[in-house]
Amino acid sequence: MIVYKLGESLYLNITNRCTNDCDFCIRKNGPGVGGYNLWLEKEPTTKEIIEAIGDPTGYKEVVFCGYGEPLMRLQVVIDVAKHLKKTYPNIPIRINTNGQANMIYGEDITLQLEGLIDVISISLNAENAEKYNDLCHPEYGEDAFYSILEFARKAKNHIPRVVLSVVDVPGIDIQKCAELAEKLGVEFRVRSYEKR
Ligand code: SF4
Incomplete structure (x- = not known):
């Protein structure tokens, strides 16, 4: 499944690859989320993703999220986002990321977003x-x-809203995480382990 709906948002699942292997990753807990099967037989092309999105009018936002790390496919994210911004300029676009893109590419990619x-x-x-x-x-x-x-620090220069998030798994000091976000001058959010 390339696109799926959760709440009022349209989610894009463009890769199952990731540079992490988190203990709490939903990839370890079955084939999908919200009843959707998110295991991709093959990664979709830009054209296939755009066709799967269709007309997103009516959604609150479009989210690159996946069942993996969307910025593993930076150029695809850029190309799909360009199409959406050109065709549906009023629909906000969000990326949920592990924040390792600058390590993956060996350079600061935030300007490209x-x-x-x-x-x-x-x-x-x-x-x-x-x-x-x-x-x-x-x-x-x-x-x-x-x-x-x-x-996160670099993203602030190019993206209107930057949010650091944590999953409320036992042993994590949520307060200290919130302080780190405050020091960086970005928003902070706690995600429920149960609901993610
Ligand atoms: S960063 Fe996200 S997709 Fe990657 S392993 Fe962790 S939870 Fe899974």
Whole structure:
């Protein structure tokens, strides 16, 4: 399933790949979310994604979310977002990301999202690098955590709303995570483990 509806939002599932292997990842808990099967037999092309979206008028937002890390396919995200902004300029676009894109590409990619993405929700998930590493098992080890903070800082220059989020799994110091978000000058949100 490439697109699926949750609440008033239209979600885009463009890859199952990810540089993390989080203990709480929904990919470990069955084939989908909300009754949708999100395992992709193959990654959809830009054209296939645009066709699957159709006319999103009536949705509150379009969200690159997936059952994996959408920015693994940066160019596809950019191309689909360009199409949406040109054709449906009033519909906000959000990305839910693990915040590791600058590590994945070895450069700051946040400028490429300017004018295309309205909200970026970055999974912080822990208050320090050690805990992040234990919980999310990133390919990049503890460096991933610091790069996420830097990614959030850089994203602020190009994206109107930047949100750091945590899942309320036991052992995470939510207050410290909130303080990190405050220091960075970005929004903060706690996601329910049960509902994600
Ligand atoms: S970052 Fe998201 S998609 Fe990747 S493993 Fe963690 S929960 Fe799953």
